[in-house]
Amino acid sequence: MTETQLASTPAGVPSTPAAAPTALPKAFHRLFAASAASSLGDGVYLAALPLLAAALTRDPFQIALVTSAALAPWFFFGLIGGALVDRWDRRRTMWVTDLLRAGLLAVPAVAAGFHWLSVPLLIAVAFLLGTGQIFFDSAGSGYLPELLGRDLTLLEKANSRQMGSQSVARDFVGPPAGAALFALARALPFGLDALSFLASSLLIRTLPPQPVAPSAGERSLWADARSGAAFLFRDKVLLGLALRPAIGNLAFAATETVLVLFARQMLHLGSLGYGVLLTAQAVGGLLGAVLAGRLRAWMGIGAALTMTALLEGLAEAGLGLSAGPWPALIAALSLALLGAAMAATMVLAPSVTQALVPTQLAGRVSAARRLLALGAAPVGALLGGWLATVDGLRAPFVVGAVLLAGTGLLSVTLTSTRRIEAALAERAH
Structure with missing residues (x-):
C-alpha cells in the first residue's frame, strides 16, 4: 500500500501545490516506527522459520510447505480480505491484526520451550x-494516502523511508539476529517477533482515526471484491503499475530459485560468499529507496520507471553472464544494481497507485495488485527450475533479463509521464 496540481516544470512532473505540506506529519513517524519494528521481527522470523523447520524434518517438501504457507492465504481469500478491509475502520484493523499476530507467535515460542513443536x-x-x-497490508494501503492527504510528494517520501527501514531491519539486522537467537534457544526469535508485533500494535493504536468513513458494503462481499479487480484492469495506468511487479516476480523467482546453485557452481562461492551476494542486493535496495524521489524530480516519474526497468534487465543479464577474472565481483555489483532499481520502482509505483485509487476502493485494489504479483512467483520458480535443467544455470538469468527489460516497453506505453500526469489531473477534479 495525491492529486497534486500540475505545474510547468523542466521534467514535466506534477509539482506539489504551494499550500501543500512539505513535511511528513508527526503521526507518520509513529506509523514508520511501527513499520520498522515489524520489519525487524519479520527479518528475525524469516531466518528462524526455515531453521526451525529443518530441525524438525529433513523432508524438502515439508520444509517447502512451511516456508510457502504464509503466501497461500492470498490465493484463497486475498480479494475477499481486501473487500472486508474497505468495510472496516483501517486503523483499528491494523492494530488489532498486529495484536493477534503477536499472540499467535507466542504459540511456537511456548511450544518450543515445552518441546511441543511439529511441522503441522x-x-x-x-x-x-x-x-x-x-488484512494489515490492505488496510495500510488505504490508511497511508488519507493520512498524507493523497499528496504524491509526501507519499514518495513516506514509501522511501519505509522501504529503507525494511532494507535495514528486515534484510540487514533481522536475519543474523534471528539465526543467532535460534542458536541460543529455539523460542527466542519467535518471542522477539511477537514483541515486534505488539510494539507495532501499540504504536498504531495511537494514530489518528481513519479520516474517511468505511464503505457501507451495500452489495455482496464477492461483488465488492470483484469491483476492486475490475477497477484495476479498466484503468491503463493502474494496470501498467500492477503488471510491473507481476512480471518482475516472474523473472525474480526464476532466478532466485537457482541463485544458490549458481553461486556455488558458476561463481565458486561458499556460504559466506553467498551471504555477501545477498547483502550487496540489500545495500543497493537501500540506495535505490533513498534516490527514488530524486529520480522522479530529475526525469519525470514515467521516464524513471522506464529507466529502472532497463537497469533491472541489465543487472539480471550481468549477473547471469558473470565471467572474467572476477565473476563474483561482477555478480555482486549486478545484484547491487538490481536491488537499487527494484527499490526505486517499489517506491515510485505504489506512490502513484496510492494517489490514484479512490479511498473506498483502496483495500480491494491493493489486494488485487498483490494477488497478481504473488501469483506470478510460483510460475517463475517453476520456469527457472525448468530452464536451468534443460539449458544450464545461466538460462534463467538470460530469460529473466529479457522479461525485465520488456517491462520498459510496458512503462513507455501504459505508465509514461504524460499518462500519469493526466491521470493525476483527472483524479484531482
Whole structure:
C-alpha cells in the first residue's frame, strides 16, 4: 500500500501545490516506527522459520510447505480480505491484526520451550500469519494516502523511508539476529517477533482515526471484491503499475530459485560468499529507496520507471553472464544494481497507485495488485527450475533479463509521464 496540481516544470512532473505540506506529519513517524519494528521481527522470523523447520524434518517438501504457507492465504481469500478491509475502520484493523499476530507467535515460542513443536503446527502458524498480512497490508494501503492527504510528494517520501527501514531491519539486522537467537534457544526469535508485533500494535493504536468513513458494503462481499479487480484492469495506468511487479516476480523467482546453485557452481562461492551476494542486493535496495524521489524530480516519474526497468534487465543479464577474472565481483555489483532499481520502482509505483485509487476502493485494489504479483512467483520458480535443467544455470538469468527489460516497453506505453500526469489531473477534479 495525491492529486497534486500540475505545474510547468523542466521534467514535466506534477509539482506539489504551494499550500501543500512539505513535511511528513508527526503521526507518520509513529506509523514508520511501527513499520520498522515489524520489519525487524519479520527479518528475525524469516531466518528462524526455515531453521526451525529443518530441525524438525529433513523432508524438502515439508520444509517447502512451511516456508510457502504464509503466501497461500492470498490465493484463497486475498480479494475477499481486501473487500472486508474497505468495510472496516483501517486503523483499528491494523492494530488489532498486529495484536493477534503477536499472540499467535507466542504459540511456537511456548511450544518450543515445552518441546511441543511439529511441522503441522508451523504450517498452521505461518498460514494464519499470512492471513493477518492480508488484512494489515490492505488496510495500510488505504490508511497511508488519507493520512498524507493523497499528496504524491509526501507519499514518495513516506514509501522511501519505509522501504529503507525494511532494507535495514528486515534484510540487514533481522536475519543474523534471528539465526543467532535460534542458536541460543529455539523460542527466542519467535518471542522477539511477537514483541515486534505488539510494539507495532501499540504504536498504531495511537494514530489518528481513519479520516474517511468505511464503505457501507451495500452489495455482496464477492461483488465488492470483484469491483476492486475490475477497477484495476479498466484503468491503463493502474494496470501498467500492477503488471510491473507481476512480471518482475516472474523473472525474480526464476532466478532466485537457482541463485544458490549458481553461486556455488558458476561463481565458486561458499556460504559466506553467498551471504555477501545477498547483502550487496540489500545495500543497493537501500540506495535505490533513498534516490527514488530524486529520480522522479530529475526525469519525470514515467521516464524513471522506464529507466529502472532497463537497469533491472541489465543487472539480471550481468549477473547471469558473470565471467572474467572476477565473476563474483561482477555478480555482486549486478545484484547491487538490481536491488537499487527494484527499490526505486517499489517506491515510485505504489506512490502513484496510492494517489490514484479512490479511498473506498483502496483495500480491494491493493489486494488485487498483490494477488497478481504473488501469483506470478510460483510460475517463475517453476520456469527457472525448468530452464536451468534443460539449458544450464545461466538460462534463467538470460530469460529473466529479457522479461525485465520488456517491462520498459510496458512503462513507455501504459505508465509514461504524460499518462500519469493526466491521470493525476483527472483524479484531482
